[in-house]
Amino acid sequence: MERTNIADLKNKFGQPVKIQGWLQTLRDQKRMQFLVVRDPTGAVQIVNEREHDPELAARISALTTESALTITGTPIENPIVKLGGLEMQLESLDVNNLAQSPLPFEPFGDTLPELDYRLDWRYMDLRRPVNALLFRIETAVVRAMREYWQKNNFVEMHSPKLMGSPSESGAELFTVEYFERKAYLSQSPQFYKQMAMAAGFERIFEIGPVFRADPSFTSRHMTEFTGVDVEFSWIESHQDVIAFHENWLRYIYQAIKDEFGPVIQEHFGKELVVPEVPFPQVTMAEAYAILKEQDYKLPPERKGDIDPGGERLLGDYIKKKYNHEYVFVTDWPISVRPFYHMRHPDKPELTRSFDLIGAGLEVTTGAQREHRYDVLARQAQEKGLGLETIQFYLDFFKYGCPSHGGFGMGLSRLLMIMLGLPNIREAVYLFRGPTRLHP
Numbered sequence: 274m275e276r277t278n279i280a281d282l283k284n285k286f287g288q289p290v291k292i293q294g295w296l297q298t299l300r301d302q303k304r305m306q307f308l309v310v311r312d313p314t315g316a317v318q319i320v321n322e323r324e325h326d327p328e329l330a331a332r333i334s335a336l337t338t339e340s341a342l343t344i345t346g347t348p349i350e351n352p353i354v355k356l357g358g359l360e361m362q363l364e365s366l367d368v369n370n371l372a373q374s375p376l377p378f379e380p381f382g383d384t385l386p387e388l389d390y391r392l393d394w395r396y397m398d399l400r401r402p403v404n405a406l407l408f409r410i411e412t413a414v415v416r417a418m419r420e421y422w423q424k425n426n427f428v429e430m431h432s433p434k435l436m437g438s439p440s441e442s443g444a445e446l447f448t449v450e451y452f453e454r455k456a457y458l459s460q461s462p463q464f465y466k467q468m469a470m471a472a473g474f475e476r477i478f479e480i481g482p483v484f485r486a487d488p489s490f491t492s493r494h495m496t497e498f499t500g501v502d503v504e505f506s507w508i509e510s511h512q513d514v515i516a517f518h519e520n521w522l523r524y525i526y527q528a529i530k531d532e533f534g535p536v537i538q539e540h541f542g543k544e545l546v547v548p549e550v551p552f553p554q555v556t557m558a559e560a561y562a563i564l565k566e567q568d569y570k571l572p573p574e575r576k577g578d579i580d581p582g583g584e585r586l587l588g589d590y591i592k593k594k595y596n597h598e599y600v601f602v603t604d605w606p607i608s609v610r611p612f613y614h615m616r617h618p619d620k621p622e623l624t625r626s627f628d629l630i631g632a633g634l635e636v637t638t639g640a641q642r643e644h645r646y647d648v649l650a651r652q653a654q655e656k657g658l659g660l661e662t663i664q665f666y667l668d669f670f671k672y673g674c675p676s677h678g679g680f681g682m683g684l685s686r687l688l689m690i691m692l693g694l695p696n697i698r699e700a701v702y703l704f705r706g707p708t709r710l711h712p
Contacts, residue, residue, distance in 0.1 A: 274345065280314035282348040282359060289347055289364070292317070295400065296340045296372075297381055299333070306333050308363075309356070310342060313405055318356050319344060321363040329366065339376060339400070341369040388696060392704055395712055399702075403540050407700070410533055411688055415480065417528035418501065421521050427476040427505075432465035434458060434482060438662045445485045447496075458484035461681060463613070464666045466504035467642055470677040471669040476505040480684070488707045492696040493581065493634060493686065497705040501687075504642075504679030511615075511625040511641040514678040515601055518629065518639065519552045522599075529691065543693035546598065552629075553595045555587075556604040563590055577609040579628075579635075588633030598690070603627045612656040613649060614640040615678075629682075631690040639680025646670040 277290040294312035306321040323330040336342075346361040354360050377394040378386050380401050385391065391398040398404065422429075436457045439446050447458040462479050469477045483500035503521075508514060526547040529537075537545050555563065557577075564571065564583050567590070571583055579587065579602070591600040604623045607616060614624040626640035643649045650660060650667055660667065685700040698704040703712060 278314040279310070279312045279317045282317060282361070283357060285348050286350060286359070287347060289345060290361075291343065291345045292361070293343045293369075294341075296336055296338055296342055299336055299338065301334050306330060308333065308336075308344075310344060311402075316356050317348075317359070317361055318354050319346060319361045319363050329363075332366065332368075336368070337372045337374045339372040339380075339397075341372075343367040343369055388698060392698060392709065393712075395703060404699075406533075406536060406540055407688065407692065408702070410529060410537070410692070411684070413529055413532055414525055414684070414687065414691075417525040418478075418480075418521070420528070421524045422476075422478050422503075425476065427478050427503075428469075428474050430462075430465070430469055430474075430477050430479050431481065432459070432462040432479060434484070436464075438665075445487050447484050447486045460485055461500065462502050463611075463681070464669075466502055466679060467613070467644075467666075467674075467677065468669050470504060470506050470642075470644075471672075471674040475507070475675075478503050483681075490707065491581065492698075493689075495685070495697060495701065495705055496707060498701070499684040501682045501684050502679065503681075504677060506675040506677040508641060508676055508678050511603065511627055511639065511678055514639050514641065514680060515554070515603075515627060516551070518637065518680055519548070519550045519599075519601075523548055523550050526691070537692060541692045541694075543691075545691060548597060548599055552599045552601055553591050553597050554601040554603055554627075555591075557602055557606065557623075558604070560587055560602050563587060577606040581634075584630050584635055585633035588630055591630075592632075599629060599631045601627045601629055610640070612652040612658060613642050615643045616652075625678075627680075629680075631687075632693075634686060634690055636686045636690060637680050637682040639678065641676070641678035644670055644674045644676050 274291045276293055277285060279292055292310060292312065294310045296308060297311045297316060298309040300307040304323055306323060308319040309316055310319055321330065321333060345365045346363045348359050348361050350358065351360045352358050377397055380397055435451065436459050439457055439460065445460060449456050449458060461483060466477060479502045481500060482497055484497050487494055487496060530545045530547055534545050537543055560579060564586060567586060569583060569586050571580055587600065591597055605626045607622055607624055610624045610626050614626045617623045617625060624640060628635050629637035643652060646667060649670055653660060653663060685697050688700040689697055694700050
């Protein structure tokens with residue numbers, strides 16, 4: 274007999290069926306036994322009369338919650354049952370795996386332990402339907418991303434994650450032994466995205482792992498995360514990248530709202546609003562003026578940058594003034610941007626770059642890249658980089674390379690914004706941080 278998903282039982286009244294899932298609840302009464310069994314599509318109540326088969330009743334009494342079961346029976350209508358207005362009359366039960374007792378924690382209890390403890394038992398925490406829903410939404414987000422890229426003639430690439438030289442600042446590098454020399458875990462596919470521009474691919478995207486040796490213990494940082502990267506050629510300025518980004522993001526939101534809008538409201542308490550385009554923009558200088566007006570003082574070490582508190586305050590300001598969840602902060606100073614960001618010709622102290630902040634959380638960094646060999650080499654030296662370590666990268670620009678730009682975005686941060694999650698550790702399948710390598 275083929276397996277039937279619990280969500281499809283309403284179409285099988287009076288027919289023998291087989292379901293497979295986890296025992297969520299057992300009510301073991303004197304005459305009747307009631308089991309609530311759950312699979313990824315829903316839950317159903319199963320009824321057994323003790324006197325019908327005493328041996329089966331005894332096996333049911335010995336069951337533990339969260340045991341994996343295979344059950345056959347007949348679904349019937351029962352309007353008084355809250356779980357879908359139906360129940361199953363039990364015929365047979367096989368225990369695929371008896372759960373040990375007690376459980377590390379009760380995933381369906383009224384209270385949950387602290388997040389760090391739940392991360393120790395992440396597979397158990399993921400059994401909660403709200404978590405299963407989160408990853409269904411993530412799957413749909415990635416599908417919508419790809420749809421938009423494919424409609425706009427983008428090519429997917431998969432760049433190496435072992436690199437011979439750093440692609441970002443050296444301070445956040447993971448170093449690994451690579452035979453007789455050192456290698457580094459990729460902080461970004463940036464160099465290889467630009468190589469694709471020099472190769473004439475013109476429009477590329479990548480979704481893949483990114484590694485940052487950042488010792489932060491905040492609700493928004495990870496040492497390994499899934500990066501979403503885009504690069505394309507023949508642009509006039511970073512404004513072309515911004516225009517693509519906001520239209521792409523609006524397409525994603527619309528797709529998710531169409532498929533999941535009501536359930537996001539029900540399970541996450543967040544109304545998903547499709548952002549209007551164009552998104553608000555402020556320059557970095559204007560952002561500083563906004564923060565100053567609100568008496569917010571940035572820490573001295575964040576000069577030229579915006580710290581998380583400033584991002585939240587700026588997000589609140591944009592929400593109140595424009596009723597918009599997103600804002601592009603443009604024209605960052607060269608002191609806080611990589612050497613490969615193009616500089617404004619009339620303001621060489623500023624770059625043609627941007628961050629996208631959503632609901633007070635930075636989610637994207639992007640820019641027009643410098644594609645002229647001599648300028649790029651000079652800017653690298655100004656940043657204190659030895660040209661020999663990045664010569665392979667500089668070579669990309671020796672023999673004809675178009676103007677280009679792009680952005681990198683954190684997938685889990687986007688989910689945090691879309692679903693209103695307080696901590697990035699809840700938006701990722703398995704979290705990696707300075708003190709966590711297991712599970």
